[in-house]
Amino acid sequence: MRILIVEDDELVADALKRGLAATGFAVDRVGSAEQAEAALATEEFDLAVVDIGLPKADGLTLVRKIRRAGNDLPVLILTARDGLADRVDALDLGADDYLVKPFELPEVAARCRALIRRTRSATSAQLHIGALTLDLKSRTAELAGQPLDVTRREWSILECLALDAGRVVRKEKLLRAIAGWDEELTPNAVEVYVSRLRAKLGESVAIRTVRGLGYRLDEPAP
Secondary structure, three states: OEEEEEOOOHHHHHHHHHHHHHOOOEEEEEOOHHHHHHHHHHOOOOEEEEEOOOOOOOHHHHHHHHHHOOOOOOEEEEEOOOOHHHHHHHHHHOOOEEEEOOOOHHHHHHHHHHHHHHHOOOOOOEEEEOOEEEEOOOOEEEEOOEEEOOOHHHHHHHHHHHHOOOOOEEHHHHHHHHOOOOOOOOHHHHHHHHHHHHHHHOOOOEEEEEOOOEEEEEOOOO
16 A cells, blocks of 8 residues: 655654654654645645645645546545644545644555545455455464465555455556656566465455456456
8 A cells, every 4th residue: 555645854854764663664754834735736646645734735725626626536634733723624624634743653554445445335344345354453364264474565466456456456556556756666566466466365365467457356266
């Protein structure tokens, strides 16, 4: 899953980026609303973490523009403002959640996971596809009740496919799920990780190639 951090404070942004990356997210960061608009116009993210107190256009202005553009990207607001009116304004403008600084990184990560699950209509931190079970909180997988050994990037691809199980996920989206702007990977990397996952999943769950589009995670045919 790929997150865009919109934060002008270098220390806060760096801590957020490192903390969220450590929990398995691919994370990119910009320092202004204007840079965020440019990034969102050309890239696809699963969630944005937005500070209200940005230079020039503030975070609330950015949220308003995102929603007016018809973009339903989940937005988590982070801010030092703790007044009720500020929270109400942020939520009324289209933010999905709100955290006041100082915050704890585990809570930020948990709220990010919850917001992304909500957009995928996943009501629980556990996903079940046939014999495959994914625990999104602990980032662990089981196959037929047995632990499934996957690498960090294999997990990211499997998580992305599982959250959209039964639907085609474009190869470009899978690539962005495992690599941010500062990581150079080619689309062939996705094919490598998908091949490794297929070997580990066997016939219990199928990762199908939809030619010219991407991949789809399906339960095996009866």
